[in-house]
């Protein structure tokens with residue numbers, strides 16, 4: 001027999017033994033912590049553990065935008081969680097449902113929230129149609145708990161439960177996601193957040209009154225369909241925060257003067273410059289840990305690269321409804337933002353009628369820009385998220401993806417996360433119409449105008465028609 005094959009068999013046998021030890025048998029299954037399910041895509045109230053909180057001091061729990069924190073049970077001094085990897089139907093916006101894979105009923109999965117020094121035991125049951133694992137991004141842990149299928153452990157087979165156990169050694173902001181067929185599984189929405197609060201006053205971690213977190217994620221869902229295209233690398237059409245799009249993303253709210261922390265993780269395949277209007281913030285931490293004050297600088301946008309976490313903090317000292325969004329403008333658009341020809345400047349006069357004789361529903365889009373689409377009542381295929389949607393007190397907001405608002409109010413109660421509604425602009429503090437009559441309309445190019453040649457090009461132009469109107 002080939003000795004190397006023999007050797008491989010030996011290791012396969014050893015791995016099989018490890019599976020038997022780590023996978024949970026039927027008797028043990030009855031003793032698993034309950035796999036709490038979430039049916040709503042709304043933002044859940046912050047979850048404060050009942051009774052004894054285990055290691056460390058009480059903490060101010062995080063609020064996961066359009067997400068929730070997974071309850072645990074304490075068993076022999078260990079915080080036990082139960083995650084179930086499974087197909088879910090996520091409401092990405094009201095009336096727009098997407099078939100995803102996630103955890104415990106939603107994508108992203110629930111936020112795991114613990115305290116530095118906690119011993120954590122996580123049962124992971126695989127109800128997907130293929131094997132999976134979970135990698136605990138950013139954590140210090142024993143190598144065998146790192147969750148890279150094939151490298152650190154055998155994949156979790158369909159229908160089986162594995163258990164991970166380690167101590168949450170570093171306070172900070174982390175993520176979890178599969179490291180098994182990960183291109184497909186992450187394109188389908190398998191991911192979640194992990195927050196470890198410091199166990200005592202930490203010199204680099206400030207106390208905050210509001211602590212928000214969310215993941216950046218992206219999907220490619222053909223208009224009218226329900227299941228993401230998993231092979232798309234960059235040309236996604238659903239740019240989401242926690243698998244939600246504007247106007248379905250919960251606003252962040254703060255009471256005037258509060259210190260606010262926002263933790264943002266990027267599990268898309270491109271970077272997202274996250275921009276907040278109205279305030280300045282500092283990056284106070286990454287998935288590598290807290291940033292020392294001397295290394296922080298003020299920003300109003302911070303780029304969150306692929307596979308990174310950025311934890312930002314600011315004082316909410318300017319009242320109002322402030323836009324907060326990805327600064328890539330295509331990422332604040334819904335399903336029709338791509339592959340639509342640019343029509344600005346094209347003159348369709350005289351063309352629409354003949355075209356409509358051939359195609360009755362032909363319509364001109366975008367010859368004066370695309371702002372009209374914000375209020376257009378266009379027929380869309382069923383289950384299609386429009387390109388722009390969302391209405392503010394002054395009309396359509398013309399956004400549709402990675403966009404929400406930061407609502408700062410003097411009368412918002414401490415710990416109250418409810419939406420205070422639209423900001424009432426104090427009289428005299430809003431941009432207004434100045435009555436100067438009408439400016440002349442921008443000139444439209446004549447339909448037959450030749451394209452102007454670059455300077456120096458030797459092109460013979462028709463003598464009579466220069467395209468200029470006087």
Ligand SMILES: [Cu+2]
Nearest residue numbers: 272326328331
């Ligand atoms: Cu973006």
